[in-house]
Amino acid sequence: NKGKYEHYMQKEIHEQPESLTTTMRGRLIRGGSCKSKSVLLGGLKDHLKIIRRSRRIVFIGCGTSYNAALAARPILEELSGIPVAMEIASDLLDRQGPIYREDTTVFVSQSGETADTLRALEYALENGALCVGITNTVGSAIARNTHCGVHINAGCEIGVASTKAYTSQIVVMAMLALAIGDDTISSQARREAIIDGLFDLPSKVKEVLKLDQEMNDLAKLLIAEQSLLVFGRGYNYATALEGALKVKEVALMHSEGILAGEMKHGPLALVDENLPIVVVATRDACFSKQQSVIQQLHARKGRLIVMCTKGDAASVCVSGSCRIIEVPQVEDCLQPLLAYHLTVLRGHNVDQPRNLAKSYTSK
Ligand code: UD1
Ligand code: BG6
16 A cells, blocks of 8 residues: 555655664664663674674675665674675676685574575575575575574565665664674664664654655656766765666666766766766765765766765865755764765655565566
């Protein structure tokens, strides 16, 4: 039932304050005396010791699920100190890439049935790695065949293009990072700040969803364009990839997510006064680097749409000639959850993009 919405995708985007709340329910703990704030992931508590001892964590997934893992990678590396590798399931299989007994492999999948991810799971099991699932579907093949895991509890997702599952996956992986790092005293303040940020997240997402009309206007402006570039880095590299993926699959417009640090090594050649470019420049450790990227794009007369933290318009766009979209401030590693909405909010509401299926269960 789509209720008041025209499409499931739109409904699912607007459900996120609730789906994120359900994802976190019973898993974030505030209170108690010595350990005031912590995370409890029932499905992982008996495996955390092994995960902490692993030589590598390898995230494996396809499409949006891969992008969600990419968004969580920096916080996992920071809080666990364990190297985190990223694998697109089909590419891992094509290469028969090395997977070891000392690895923790994490399979991220909304449906829990994607054929490539499932085959990569079989491959990792054969190679003796610990296999962890992050899935939305209880009883799915990936949930059944992993050694342990976490259900994201985002509720049924019908729109082919994943939306609420993406944000819930990121939240689960941030909670995974918190749980793994739970025994490290030096990062306690950081962890507590992230937990506070997670508690605040549903209301911040609600705030961002109010930008619906503004995003609709922007979508109208871009509707006739051939192409759109999205620049991000750090926590928002994944936002750039995922935003571009959504534009491609739902608006059927060519779009590319670009790691801003790679700008000079090719993409800069594309910049002119016609091509629209979205730059994600929220407040985090990469902010000043993004400011300089904006200046360089501006010097080449780039048509810029800058997404920044509230109050930062003047510092991201000195010339005043960019279109600005502001999001509320949250803890840096949670920022992708807000910035992401700006790339998908409006105008592209199709539940069944041509040529695409919700889950590919065969070759
Ligand atoms: C579980 C219950 C939940 C209950 C809660 C109360 C289920 C599905 N969940 O949630 O209804 O309210 O206890 O304490 O019954 N798993 C995998 N692979 C995956 C995902 C999960 O092996 O991809 C395993 C987990 O290791 C765990 C089980 O499935 O053994 C349930 O996982 P999850 O639902 O995340 O656990 P809880 O949050 O504890
Ligand atoms: C694709 C979907 O077919 O599968 C994407 O169109 C999705 O939206 C991808 O991200 C992976 O699916 P899953 O279920 O493994 O997360």
